[in-house]
Amino acid sequence: MKTVTTPQGVRENIGTVKSGGARIGLVPTLGALHEGHASLVRLARQRVEYVAVSIFVNPMQFGPKEDLARYPRDVERDARFLESLGCDLLFVPSEKDVYSPEDRTRILVEGLSDVLCGASRPGHFGGVALIVAKLFNIVLPDEAYFGQKDAQQAVIIQRMAADLDFPVRIVLGSTVREADGLAMSSRNVYLKPDARRRAPAMYGALCTAKRRIEEGERNPEPLIAAMRYAMGEAAFDVDYASIVEGPSLKPVEAIRGAVLLACAGTIDGIRLIDNIALTVSGSRVEEVLLEFPQWSRYA
Numbered sequence: 001m002k003t004v005t006t007p008q009g010v011r012e013n014i015g016t017v018k019s020g021g022a023r024i025g026l027v028p029t030l031g032a033l034h035e036g037h038a039s040l041v042r043l044a045r046q047r048v049e050y051v052a053v054s055i056f057v058n059p060m061q062f063g064p065k066e067d068l069a070r071y072p073r074d075v076e077r078d079a080r081f082l083e084s085l086g087c088d089l090l091f092v093p094s095e096k097d098v099y100s101p102e103d104r105t106r107i108l109v110e111g112l113s114d115v116l117c118g119a120s121r122p123g124h125f126g127g128v129a130l131i132v133a134k135l136f137n138i139v140l141p142d143e144a145y146f147g148q149k150d151a152q153q154a155v156i157i158q159r160m161a162a163d164l165d166f167p168v169r170i171v172l173g174s175t176v177r178e179a180d181g182l183a184m185s186s187r188n189v190y191l192k193p194d195a196r197r198r199a200p201a202m203y204g205a206l207c208t209a210k211r212r213i214e215e216g217e218r219n220p221e222p223l224i225a226a227m228r229y230a231m232g233e234a235a236f237d238v239d240y241a242s243i244v245e246g247p248s249l250k251p252v253e254a255i256r257g258a259v260l261l262a263c264a265g266t267i268d269g270i271r272l273i274d275n276i277a278l279t280v281s282g283s284r285v286e287e288v289l290l291e292f293p294q295w296s297r298y299a
Contacts, residue, residue: 001079001082001088001090002088002089003090004089004092005091005092005094005097006093006097007093007097007098007138010089010091010139011138013089014052014089014139014140017050018140022048022049022050023047023050023142023143024048024052024139024140024141024143025045025050025051025142025143025145026044026052026053026054026136027040027051027052027053027054027145028053028056028132028135028144029054029055030057030058030071030186031057031072031073031074031075031186032071032072032073032074032078033082033186034176035176036147036176036183036184036185037053038085039174039176040145040146040147040173041082041085041087042085043145043171043173045086047171048142050089051088051089052087052089052090052091052139053082053087053089053091054090054135054139055075055078055091056092057071057073058098058127058128058131059095059127060099060123060126060127061123061124061125061128061131062124062127063122063123063124072186075092091135091138091139105130106126106130107126107130107133107160108126109156109159109160112125112155112156112159112248112249113125113126113156115152115244116240116244116249116264117152117239117264120264125152125153128156128157129156129160132160133164133166136161136166142168143168143169144161144169144170144171145173146170146173147174147176148174148277148289149175149176149273149274150273151260151275151277151290152262154290154291155249158291158295158296159295161295161296162297166298167298169296169298169299170296171291172289172290172291174289175275178200180200181200181207182199182200182203183203183273183274185272187271187272188270188272190268190269191267191270192268195267195268195270198235198236198267199234199267201230201234201236202234202236202274205226205231205241206261206274206275207276209227209276210261210285212226213255213278213280214285218256218280219254219255220243220251220252220254223255223261224241224243227241228241235267236265236266237265237266237267238263238264238265239264239265239266239271240262240263241262242260242262242263243259243260243261244259244260244262245259245260246258246259246277246290247292256281257281258277258288258290259277259278259279259280260275260276260277260278260290261277261278262274263275277290
């Protein structure tokens with residue numbers, strides 16, 4: 001595995017690989033890698049010949065009261081982890097390698113960035129879209145891999161890639177969970193034992209809503225209320241519990257088609273998110289990934 005720190009270093013390596021006809025896969029990360037990230041690297045390894053991973057704690061996607069300063073960082077440990085997975089290229093830029101003081105360009109994906117997590121984290125998804133666009137231009141991947149756990153981010157990136165004609169296919173990987181159902185997240189390490197014990201209640205709330213949909217419930221209101229109640233019982237400070245249309249992230253009046261059951265809340269001062277995506281047609285209910293390859297001409 002090669003480790004590079006500059007966009008020029010990436011381009012030199014990628015140019016050599018592309019000249020040999022290999023397809024490139026990119027897994028963008030903030031580091032503090034866990035099995036969820038590993039699943040994306042393995043997915044890429046199955047689909048393309050050359051796998052690049054970026055580690056960059058992007059200040060543009062952290063708000064002024066969020067945990068940028070204490071976000072977990074251990075690049076040496078992450079590099080060993082990636083090498084064991086067969087990663088080919090690790091890109092670890094500094095902030096000055098990515099942004100300059102003169103930067104003025106921003107990316108806004110309208111209608112998708114100011115709902116759900118975006119409602120309480122203004123500017124977050126603009127920062128995500130900007131760094132992902134930069135990485136696409138630096139790495140020039142044929143495919144890029146994102147986790148279903150960050151479902152809103154996945155929808156926004158797919159829309160941005162299609163709208164800006166990035167020649168890259170967005171591929172999603174399933175949410176990876178702990179044995180008790182808690183979605184793997186770099187922030188889980190912050191949870192104290194009691195909060196860690198209660199945290200899986202978020203996934204439990206989603207599973208209960210899914211089961212009631214499977215039993216025939218099509219009215220979102222009682223399910224949303226039930227999800228909020230279950231999270232509150234576990235002492236979550238609930239940010240939202242929502243059922244939205246998959247492609248648009250707009251609230252649904254009736255549960256049908258592609259829908260996203262999504263929750264966010266704070267427990268012991270740590271913000272967690274989780275979701276389940278479904279397709280609902282008549283009595284048939286199937287758990288799915290929110291992939292929309294039809295949006296892009298490059299899929």
